[in-house]
Amino acid sequence: MSEYKALIEQLFVQAKAQNIQDMEAYFSEGENFSVNIFKGDIEDYKLANSIGLGFRGFYNGKIGYSYTEKVSKDSINLLIKDVIENAIINDSEDQDVIFKGALKYQEVTTYNKSLDLVSESEKIAFAKEMDKYAYSLDSRVVANQACMFSSGTSNTLLMNNKGLSLQEKSNGAFSYIYLAVAEGNEMSTGFEFVISNDFTKYDPEKMAKKAVDEAIKMLNAKPIKTGEYPILLNNRVSADLLGTISSMFSARAVQKGISMLKGKLGQLVANPCISIIDDPFLINGEATASFDGEGVPTEYKEIIKSGKLTTYLYNLKAAKKDGVKTTGNASRVSYKSTIGIAPTNLYIKKGSKDFSQLVTQISNGLYITELSGMHSGFNTISGDFSLGAKGFLIENGEITRAVNQITVSGNYFTLLTKMNEVGNDLSFSTSGNIGSPSIIIENLAIAGE
Amino acid sequence: MLDKNTINDVLLAALSTGGDFAELFIEDNFKNSISYIDGQLESTQSGRDFGVGIRIFTGTNAIYAYTNSFKRDDLILTAKKAASAIKGIKRDMFFNLQTKEIESIHSFKILPQMVEKKDKLDIMKLAYETAFNYDDVISQVAIGYADQTQNIAIANTDGLYVEDKRVYCRLTINSVAEKNGEMQTGGKRPGNMAGFEFIKSLDIKDLATKASMTAKTMVNASYIDSGTYPVIIDNGFGGVIFHEACGHSLEATSVAKGTSVFAGKIGQKIASDIVTAIDDGTMKNQWGSTNIDDEGSDNQRRVLIKDGILQGYMIDRLNGIRMNMPSTGSARRQSYRFAPTSRMSNTFITNGKHTLDEIISATDHGLYAKQMGGGSVNPATGEFNFAVLEGYLINKGKIGKPVRGATLIGKGNEILHDIDMIANNLDMDQGMCGSKSGNIPANVGQPALRVASITVGGR
Incomplete structure (x- = not known):
């Protein structure tokens, strides 16, 4: 790492000489292994070692970004040139901030x-x-x-010329x-x-x-009759839905008028049995971190508390615009990314009933175990969705037969108010950082036979 | 991009444990992106992706490794580490790297790296202004621009050494309409494997207007009633259904494993008589085209289905070995980070004999899907779902009121038999196709066509 720190120092010196003021480097190196088996044989076997350097800085008061995967002295000039060119066309009134660092960061475990x-x-x-x-x-x-x-x-290494230097393995x-x-x-x-x-x-x-x-x-599954059904939503499926629409919490989306939560702060936006938490300190959480993409200390928050919206998620730019403090939700997926806003470990708080109790609570309805078409049949701005679904019929409080070739449709913001009961089976979806328990929903429209 | 001696030695290191074949894929890719929202620049990024992928075959299996290092020692180390997964004995293998000269079928007149960023932004601003001022109901517009200049070199132990350049430019326009607290969107996303001359040739005002028109129409639309309908899917992006629900099952990736519904069905009838489908990677400057595929083989025009009969698959080298069939030049990958596999290029259903008007007049009651959104497919069962972005009811042979919230579901192999009318207005549209070897540019296309019956989810 020291080799790369020296390179970054040199980048800063050369950039300063070309009138770049506040600036920051984001460096990462990694190793990866994966294997896939097909009928007893190794079908894919993959080894990777990767490295990359992201750079951003202020030129004439505006910020520009650049990155390279050819991490060497030869790349310094191109990194600086791209930052300057990108800063020159930046006409945004909303300004980024290069963070000077904080005194205290919560200790978390991200390496085993x-x-x-x-x-x-x-x-x-x-x-x-x-x-x-x-x-x-x-x-x-x-x-x-x-x-x-x-x-x-x-x-990863996050380093700027205002004294910040943070490392995470x-x-x-x-x-x-x-x-x-x-x-x-x-x-x-x-x-x-x-x-x-x-x-x-x-x-x-x-x-x-x-x-x-x-x-x-799921073999021999059949559609059910078109109509409105009480729904039991599987925990991971509910987590997938929440993950798909999680940009609604972004203060940037609110400022740009593309979040339906605009103007809803302090209001009831979900059934009072729903609380949604953003927890960067969750033990073994996929997005657990002590600092965010801008080097700001992360913090625990209940975004929705008993149905009421208490805060949006902020990075420094969005916070500056609203005149509030950042919530430490600046995202930076890799050295290639510009700064955005994203939740850390985001989940719907669990209730007290176990799954079987939830099933018995539904006399006749549908248990949904799979939704497909999430990236196309779900309008993440309006919250409207119409998705392919699979699951099981619930008759007289018992799961009976498998159901497929149906669609389920509704609106996520309406859905939040129709969530009546939350189970105790909190589980995280394939994204790793979005979780939910199984949830009973008053009803949803199903298209089938 | 790397000297031939280094390449030679890395290939030899890759075969040091008894592999049958080794290949290097070297990529040096310059990328720019700009995002413009709310009448302001939201973000810009410029960067350089650089890396080397090393692939080794042993029988019908493959090892893949990549690194961002360009240093000789690191590359040889990476090759040896990958080779160590094979527990064989080195065989004598001789090859002499010969440069294969290719004559580009594509032209890149204005390299995007040479275009001032301000010129790119000016076009985006024009798109923004036009889309935003289209109507008071438009509450937000987001414009995106991206280009990349991908320089590649491929070398393998057959002695092949070949270089190519691919240049891509794309503009995206997304309009949001808001009414009574509800939001709906409309968009246009033209792209080509071409230089900046493509962006300059676009009728920006027309595209921006159409994006906002869709958003406005849809915010004023009511929900469609769920049920089964005859569905007319219009040209262009409508081809996404064939791409997702049938095209992927014709890729050797799934055929070689025997998991495709179309495995072993060459010569059999898999679609209605009026369906002919092509995957053509040689179309000049098209989004899904390349001179050579990502294994260095010449690209081809592949006939997949002719008059309803299955003719062939899309095949890469490794799956070709597994299937005992030659490569069709279909190997593609997102970048050096992915081992290549068989993928689509520009995939489309060919023209039929009707006009769109004739098809609409011949439909008593149905759904006209003017613009399709994306969708997904379960590759094992063929079950698909697709969102209709802009739809209209058809009443007694006439286009009626707009409807929102429609999703089409069904099974890929069944829908092919249910196509009963095809129009003569073939058009293509651009998508990013995600699969095993990453996200790649691919054209989908078709003329307007009618499917006799599809389950439509609504409210």
Whole structure:
């Protein structure tokens, strides 16, 4: 890392000589491994080591950005030239701020040394075992579309010429199995995943079984009659919905008039049983961090408290515009990204009832376990959605048969007010940082037969 | 981009443990993007992606590794590390890198790297002003611009060395209309594999007006009633349904595994008689075209379906080995970070004999999907769902009131048989296609066509 710190110092000196004032560098390097098994064989095997440097700075009072993956002295001139050119066309009245640093940052754990000690052959063995076990469970399993394990370690450095220098080392891993089962002409799919930097959390048999069970249960699924149904929304599906529309909390979206939460601060926007939390300190959270993309200390907050909207999410630019303090939600996905706003670990607070109690509470309705078309059938500004759905019919408080080839439609902001009961089974979706318990919704429109 | 001696030695290191074949993909890519919202610049970014991907075959399996380093020692180390996954014995292998000269079928007149950023911004401002001032109901407009100049070199142990340049420019216009606390959107996203001359040739005012027109129409539309309808899907982006629900199943990636519904069906009838479908990577300056694919093979025009009969698949080298079929020049990847695999290029259904008006007049009651949004497909079951961005009811052969919130669902292999009329207004539109080897530019296309019956989700 010291080699790169020296390079950044040199970049700052040269940039200063070309009249760039406040400036900041974001450097990251990482290693990654992934393997995918198909019918016992290694189908894909991938190794990566990557490195990149992002740069931004003020020129004539305006900010410009640039980055490079060719991290060497030869790149300094291009980085500076691009920042100057981008700053020159910047006519925005809203100004970014290069942060001078804070006295105190909460300590968090983002690195688990034991994961880096797991060998590649152990990771491959895990994936092969999961693949093999899935086929052994049921003769109707025809193919694992994907059976993979991936892990990586990264080091990031955020450094500016106002004295800030922050470093973070983190590692992580994820695994998923996605398989198809067939019975005659009927075909269905099942999926299971784990995200954790603790290798002991990866149980090949448990994961394979969950995916196989899910696929088998969905065999011979049929549509239901078009109409309005009380809904039990699966925890991960609810988390996916929340994740898709999470930009509604961004103060920038509010300022630009593209969030339906505009003007709703302090008002009831959800059923009082709903609280939505942004927790950067969540233990083992995928987005756990002590500082945000601008180097500002992160903080815990209840965005929606018992149905009431208490705050938007801010970075320094948006906060300056509204004359408030940033909430430490500046996002910077990589050295290639400009600064945005994003939640950290965002989840709907769990209630007290377990899943089976929720089922018995619905006399006749639909348990939704899968929604598809989230990136196209969901208008993330208006909240309108019309999505393909799968799930199970609930009759007299019991799950009966599988349902597919239906669509479910509504509006997310209306949905928030129709959420009547929250379960205690908080779970995070494939994005890793968005979570929800299973939730009962008064009703939704279903199109089927 | 790297000297041939280095490339040679990296390839040799890659084969040091008994691999059958090794390949390098070297990429040096200059990118610019600008985002303009609310009459102000929101963000700009300029950067350089640089990296080297190393791929090694052993039988029908492959190892892939990449690094951002351009240093000889690092590259050889990366190749050796990748090779260590193969537990074989080095075989004698001789190759002599010969440069393959290609004659570009595409022209890049104005390289975007040479265009002043202000000139790019001026066009965006014109789009913003036009779209925003279209009507009072327009509450927000976001304009995006992106270009990239991708320089690549591919070398492999067959002795191939080839270089190519791909230049892409794209403009996006998104209008938001707001009425009674509700918001609806409309958009246009033209792109080409071409220089900045493409952006200059666009009728910006017309595109911006159309984006806002859609948003205005939809904010005034009522929800469609759920049910099954005959659906007329208009030309251009309507081709996304064929792309998602059928095209992906014709990629060797899924055919070689036997998981595709179309595996083993060459010569069989998979669509109604009036359907002919093409994947053509050789169309001049089109969004999904390239001179060579990302393994260095010449691109081709591929006939997928002719008069309803399946003719062939889209095949890359590795899946070709698995299927015992030659590559069709279909290997693509987002960047050096991805191993290439078979992907679509410019995929479309060819013209039929009707006019759009004839099809509408022949439909008593149905849905006219003027503009489609995106969608998704379950590759194993073929189940798809697509959003209709701009739709109208058809009443007694005439276009009626606009409807919002419509989603089409069905199964890919079934819908192909249900196409009963095709118009003669073939057009293409641009998309970013996401799959195993990353997000790549791909054209979707079709003339207007009618599907006899589709389940439509609404309210």
